[in-house]
C-alpha cells in the first residue's frame with residue numbers, strides 16, 4: 321500500500337495499564353462468512369463484521385461478481401446473486417482475498433481479472449491456481465503461478481480430487497474448501513509436502529462450512545467437502561483474538577491489567593493460544609464473565625518464550641516485540657512460512673528490532689531474540705499491519721519509537737491508534 325503518512329510516535333506507558341479494550345471482529349471469520357454468504361441459497365446477515373481494508377476488499381470483490389453487499393448499521397447484508405464477469409478484482413495485500421476469491425470467480429460466468437499490490441504478486445499462489453485447473457477451471461496466469469491472472473469462468477466447476485502442497489499457506493486449502501459445496505463433485509483436497517501451517521484456521525474453515533450446512537470430512541492432510549447447498553441466515557463474528565495480542569501484551573510490558581471482553585469460551589481462532597503463551601511468559605491469565613484478563617509485571621520482569629508457533633504464525637510480530645523486552649532470551653520456531661506473509665516477517669523483525677539496538681537473529685525456521693536495552697528510532701513497517709502493532713508494544717517501554725506508515729495497520733484494525741490510546745485512559 322503506497323502511503324506517505326507521517327510517522328506515529330508510539331506512546332510510552334506512564335505507569336501500569338488498567339484497561340478494558342473491546343476489539344473489532346475477526347478478519348478471518350468475516351472474510352469466510354462473506355464467501356459462504358455469497359455462495360448461499362438465501363440472504364445472509366453478518367453481525368459485528370470487521371470493517372477494515374481486507375474485509376472491504378472482499379466485499380468489493382464479491383460486489384464486482386454480482387453479489388449484493390449492503391450495510392445495515394454495522395452489519396453486512398449479503399444478497400447472493402448469479403456470479404458473473406467481466407469483472408476486475410483487487411486483492412490488495414489480503415491473503416484471504418487472494419486465496420478465497422479465485423475459486424468463487426471460477427464459479428462465475430465470464431472473465432474475472434485478479435491482481436493486487438506488488439507484494440501480493442510474490443505471495444504463494446501457484447498451488448491453488450494448479451488445483452483449480454485440475455478441478456476444471458480455466459485460468460490464464462501467463463505461466464507465472466502467481467498474480468495477476470484471469471479466471472475464465474463458465475458458470476460451473478467440475479470439482480473432484482486434487483493434491484496440493486499447502487506448506488506455504490493454509491489459505492491455499494481453505495480457499496478450495498470454502499467454494500467446494502458449489503463444485504459439481506465437491507472436492508477432496510490432499511496435502512503433500514512439509515506440514516501445513518495454521519491448523520486453527522483450517523479448523524475454522526471446516527467449522528464455518530459445517531455451520532452453513534456443508535458436509536465436510538477430514539483426515540490427516542485430507543479434507544473432503546460434498547456438493548450441496550449452503551444456507552442463508554446469520555453469522556455473528558467473534559472479536560479478533562489475534563488482534564488482542566498487542567493489547568494483552570501491553571499488560572506484560574507496562575505492568576498492570578488488560579481485559580478483552582467477549583472472549584469466546586470455545587473458538588477456532590489461533591489467538592486463543594495467547595492464553596497459554598502469555599502465561600508461559602509469566603503473565604497471570606484468567607478467563608471469566610468479563611472476558612479474558614491478563615496481568616503482567618512490566619518490561620524485563622517476565623520470561624522469554626520458547627515456542628513452536630507453526631499453528632499460530634500471525635501472533636509472531638507482537639510476540640517478538642514482547643520477547644525483545646523480556647527478562648530472558650526467546651526462541652520462536654516453526655514459522656519459516658512467515659517469509660511469504662505481508663512482508664518477509666522474519667527479516668523485517670530482525671532488521672527493525674536490531675535497528676533499535678536489539679539482538680535478534682533469524683533461524684532457518686524462526687527467530688532467536690535476546691533482550692537488550694533498546695533506544696528510540698524509526699521503525700519501518702513494510703506495509704505490514706502487525707509490524708505497526710509490534711512497534712506499539714516496543715514503544716510502551718522505549719521512548720522515541722517512530723512508526724513509519726502507521727496507516728498500514730488499517731489492513732485489519734483501522735482504529736488501532738485510537739484503541740491504543742485508550743489503554744492509557746480507560747480502566
Ligand SMILES: O=C(O)C1=C[C@@H](OP(=O)(O)O)[C@@H](O)[C@H](O)C1
Pocket residue numbers: 347348349415416488489490491494517518521633634657
Ligand atoms: O485463513 C486465514 O484466515 C488465515 C490463515 C493464516 O495464513 P497462513 O496459513 O498463510 O499463515 C494466517 O496467517 C492469516 O492471517 C489468516
Ligand SMILES: C=C(OP(=O)(O)O)C(=O)O
Pocket residue numbers: 413414415416634661662706732
Ligand atoms: C498473514 C496475515 O494476513 P493475510 O490474511 O494477508 O495472510 C496476518 O494477518 O497476519
